[in-house]
Amino acid sequence: MSRYQFTTEVVEEDVHLSLAELCRACHAPEEQVRVWVIEGVLEPVGASPQEWRFKGPSLRRARLALTLTRELDINAPGVALALDLMDEIAALRAELRRAGEG
């Protein structure tokens, strides 16, 4: 067993991912990520795929989208809908927690 040491970056705050980086980070084919962008699952800034920059939180979204696609065989519009609903559930649960119920 060996020990390593190094510094770290917080993806959600310090990092903008290119299309290639995002694909590598979530193990998704580029074609798949392009479809997600078209369906509004992910919203990069930049005009063309070469210029796309994905904000840090896209990583979690893309990983989730991939699970839904692979494990549940949901198509891209379905993934977009599911993610929107999950966001809403998360917001409602946060509301519950704030109220001390959760």
Added chain:
Amino acid sequence: MKFKDYYQTLGVARDATPDDIKKAYRKLARKYHPDVSKEGDAEARFKEIGEAGEVLRDPEKRAAYDAAGSQWARQQAAGQGPGREQDFAPPPGWDAGYEFSGRGDADGDARDHSDFFEALFGRAARGQPRRRPEMHMAGQDHHAKVLIDLEDAYQGAQRGISLRMPALDDEGRGVLQERVLDVNIPKGIREGQHLRLAGQGGPGLGSGPAGDLYLDIAFNPHRLYRVDGRDVYLDLPVAPWEAALGASVSAPTPDGSVELTIPAGSVGGRKLRLKGKGIPGNPAGDFYVVLAIALPPSDTPKAKAAYEAFAAGSDFNPRAHLEGGTR
């Protein structure tokens, strides 16, 4: 090792059609998806269902699993003695003739398989990269979930995090290697965020660079605090007279204790906000103290007398709003 009944996991018969299996799998996968399910053991169940689905939905793996299963059943029937019935070991050479082509997820996103699965399908299923010395390719990015303490997010910390990572041994075979990483947990990290450790993922092929390692951050449940994004909540018990008359009390925060003024006339559930005392950052979160009125016990004559004196001096009716109507 226990024999895992994947059919039972999915709730289907051994002769179920591929369509039945797919349907049962999807239904359960939706039900136990950890991002949706409220079941406490959702993550574990989802993993089991995923593994059962991975085997039974793949005709090659299903055939191999059935073969191993019926061989095991014959051994059981041949009476290898009680007490051995839970033990399963794949018979030597059982997998000759099966070649696992590996489905779409041969991307090495090492799903965390059970020992049973590993024993049956082992490395063959793991989609290990074949050695091609002439090829240069960046290593894969790896992901791992790590639990840290809320206090680490307040102060920042250095933590030794132990991970079992897929790696290649000298002969280019996939093995699980344990390593401990000294990771700087930056002050202000929140649950659900990721840390990227450049170059700490899978090794590159040829002269390709190593992949990155992503750590998915979650907090250990805390005895005192609830966390919501940047904000942190504490339930603070107060005596009825502290709430009624106002008081100065001390309350713990992950950053040390603070003196707090309870305004007179407070009711249970009142939230007092300590601005900027949540998880540090730009902007920093807030710390909320939620008042909970604690009733003193009336288990001594003195306490009883105090309650009686209070009752005598008060015309408080807690049920006033219920009066004047049964509709």
